[in-house]
Amino acid sequence: MDSRPLGTGGRLVVVGGGASATAVLHQLARHVDVRPDSVTVVDPRPAGFGVAFGTADPRLRCNTSVDVTSLRRARQSDLLRYLAARGWPVSRSDFVPRALVGQYCRERFTEARRTLAARGCALRQVTARVDTVRPATRPGQGYLVTLNDGHILEATDVVVAVGGDQPRLPEELRDHADHPELLVGPYPSGRLRALPEDARPLVLGSKLSAIDAALVLGASRRRVTLCSPSGELPAVRDRLCRPARAAGLLAGLRTLDPGSSHFDLAVTKLLVRAVRDASPRPSPALGRQFGTEPEALQRLGTELRQTETGANAWQLVIAELIEAVNDWTQGWPCRDRDRLLARFRPLIARHISAIPVSSARILAQHGLAGRLVVRRGNPTSLAPAPGGGWHAQWRPEGAAEHYTHVVAAAGYRPPAVCSHGPALLAFGTAACSPHCAPPPTDARLRLTPPDGGGPERIWMVGAAGGARTAIVNYLWTAAAQADVVAENLAAR
Ligand SMILES: Cc1cc2nc3c(=O)[nH]c(=O)nc-3n(C[C@H](O)[C@H](O)[C@H](O)COP(=O)(O)OP(=O)(O)OC[C@H]3O[C@@H](n4cnc5c(N)ncnc54)[C@H](O)[C@@H]3O)c2cc1C
Missing domain, CATH: 3.50.50.60 (FAD/NAD(P)-binding domain)
Structure with missing residues (x-):
């Protein structure tokens, strides 16, 4: 059989x-x-x-x-x-x-x-x-x-x-899953477009689904707030094509021992070398290919400029990196593999799920026009407001802010x-x-x-x-x- x-x-x-x-x-x-x-x-x-x-x-x-x-x-x-x-x-x-x-x-x-x-x-x-x-x-x-x-x-x-x-519904919203002004996930996006013109939504999340919500809502000039524990937006890229070279990263990773005290440094060195090798012309040092601003929209502006001027060679190794990680960890116990991914998430996650340069341009315009705010941290309390909409408190002792709708867009x-x-x-x-x-x-x-x-x-x-x-x-x-x-x- x-x-x-x-x-x-x-x-x-x-x-x-x-x-x-x-x-x-x-x-x-x-x-x-x-x-x-x-x-x-x-x-x-x-x-x-x-x-x-x-x-x-x-x-x-x-x-x-x-x-x-x-x-x-x-x-x-x-x-x-x-x-x-x-x-x-x-x-x-x-x-x-x-x-x-x-x-x-x-x-x-x-x-x-x-x-x-x-x-x-x-x-x-x-x-x-x-x-x-x-x-x-x-x-x-x-x-x-x-x-x-x-x-x-x-x-x-x-x-x-x-x-x-x-869609993942954050813990604080579980008791309000049926609230009429809560949208669980941004799709179908027609639900976002149907919100009243003066809607002032709070979007929980700052990754791909949340960005979709900001793009749809911002197009009809609604003022949107995105928030997440990291307050980070994904990096910006103008391509994600298949690797141009043979799996050099994979060969390098296979020589490493995740238990060694030099492992993190060795992986970083491998990545730096892979970016240098993949780059068709001299590119800035890897550290100068990312924005470092703590504020998400400023960092987006920097990374947009870097992409538009071709100063982000890191994007040329992303497909190879995904392939190498998948091949290298195939057959590992899930727990070991997930521990490894969690260790490198701060280094690579923004780049693996980077956003297209055209979407980044639109977000930057919404930010400049005051239609988009990105906050670090979720509200300390989020509850239905007595007269409709939602009250979000950002600090335990702070005043509550009013949002007409909440969109849960914190992934799946x-x-x-x-x-x-x-x-x-x-x-x-x-x-x-x-x-x-x-x-x-x-x-x-x-x-x-x-x-x-x-x-x-x-x-x-x-x-x-x-x-x-x-x-x-x-x-x-x-x-x-x-x-x-x-x-x-x-x-x-
Ligand atoms: C916002 C966003 C943007 C993305 N952009 C890209 C991109 O640009 N490029 C890319 O490569 N990937 C992208 N992805 C990832 C993308 O989802 C995957 O590449 C791929 O499309 C997943 O397809 P799938 O069929 O595995 O899952 P899904 O698209 O989730 O389809 C699964 C299907 O299974 C059905 N289903 C679930 N449970 C059951 C059940 N018990 N019985 C019967 N049916 C069931 C669902 O109804 C659904 O139709 C993106 C993901 C998101 C969330």
């Missing part, structure tokens, strides 16, 4: 229908010998889009260049081919609106459906959430996938691509998937805890239940594959995982 291809008689169920699931289906359709009886995608959202690329707002751009925003790791970006074929004048380093990537994914999804249909395989979507995946009643007969509408699907193979689609919860309950996998409210470690997988991304059984014919990709892959929220990573899964399902 282990190396059986997904052939006649196969029933594949895909849990989640976002970009990662689309990458798997797109690549699967390219294997001519994959001819299952049926493929069923289960997702409450329309298949093909997912959360990040499901937005329709043209202001919200990718922070990854076209080069790496691709469902497949081909010599030329598949997104570039798609856009060029439709007359879009884009180059490989451009950052395009995420809505365009959504359209691309949706079209590739439809193409995969057509290709499989021509082989006699019906691909359909079921609009529901999956609660559990259990072994079939008769051993060796596959799996039963239970849905939140009470239906049960039979599967010989399962791909789990659930992403992290649930890791997918709630557990693999140590009675089911092989349980999702969302059926999971034993939203804080479970990601389900363990082997090198082929196949679920290996903690009781030592398996590997199962269940594959984990995207955020659900976080047990093996450190940095998963990046389509280029999902494209590589999809390749492994499609090869496996084709049993090559």
Whole structure:
């Protein structure tokens, strides 16, 4: 059963229908010998889009260049081919609106459906959430996938691509989750545009989702306050392309011992050397490629200028760094890997999730016009105001400030998937805890239940594959995982 291809008689169920699931289906359709009886995608959202690329707002751009925003790791970006074929004048380093990537994914999804249909395989979507995946009643007969509408699907193979689609609600807001002037997450962005013209929202968060909120709200001249414990905005870049050179960083990292007292210094030296080697012309010392101002909007202004004058060579090694960290830590126990990432987060997080230079320009203009404020620290108290809106107190003894709305944009919860309950996998409210470690997988991304059984014919990709892959929220990573899964399902 282990190396059986997904052939006649196969029933594949895909849990989640976002970009990662689309990458798997797109690549699967390219294997001519994959001819299952049926493929069923289960997702409450329309298949093909997912959360990040499901937005329709043209202001919200990718922070990854076209080069790496691709469902497949081909010599030329598949997104570039798609856009060029439709007359879009884009180059490989451009950052395009995420809505365009959504359209691309949706079209590739439809193409995969057509290709499989021509082989006699019906691909359909079921609009529901999956609660559990259990072994079939008769051993060796596959799996039963239970849905939140009470239906049960039979599967010989399962791909789990659930992403992290649930916005994180800060502790202080848990009791007010239903408050009419609380927006949990900035999407769909139409909810932000529908706020009254004189709305004065407080956005909790200062990373990508919070910046999306500031871009949408600022466009209609509303005054927005962003806040987070760090009070930091991401760095600024004008490209994130695939690495130009062989994996030099990975080779360097593999020689290091994380237990050594020189480890942090050695990693920093490796990064400095990688930036110098990647830079096509002499660039300023690494320390002069970042803003150092404590105030976020001033620092943004500095980093905007550095990017516009080409003084940020660090951006040339980011794709290599992500790849090197993912390859180097593959197979490490999650706890060790997460400890390592936490150690280097202050050094690299702003750069890994840097924002496009065009978005930075707009934010800087909002800041200059007094429409955008970024504060360090969250309110010490945040509560519904008696006459509507919210009261935020920034210091225990300070006066409360009034905001008409609160937008929770402090990121997403890791997918709630557990693999140590009675089911092989349980999702969302059926999971034993939203804080479970990601389900363990082997090198082929196949679920290996903690009781030592398996590997199962269940594959984990995207955020659900976080047990093996450190940095998963990046389509280029999902494209590589999809390749492994499609090869496996084709049993090559
Ligand atoms: C604001 C923002 C901007 C981003 N920008 C970029 C970018 O520019 N470039 C880039 O490469 N990456 C970007 N990312 C990361 C991006 O999300 C990933 O690259 C990728 O799109 C994730 O796709 P996914 O399919 O794994 O997850 P998602 O897009 O989250 O899709 C998962 C799907 O699973 C469904 N689902 C969840 N639970 C269940 C269940 N129990 N049953 C059935 N269905 C379920 C959800 O409804 C959803 O449709 C961004 C992320 C955010 C939040």
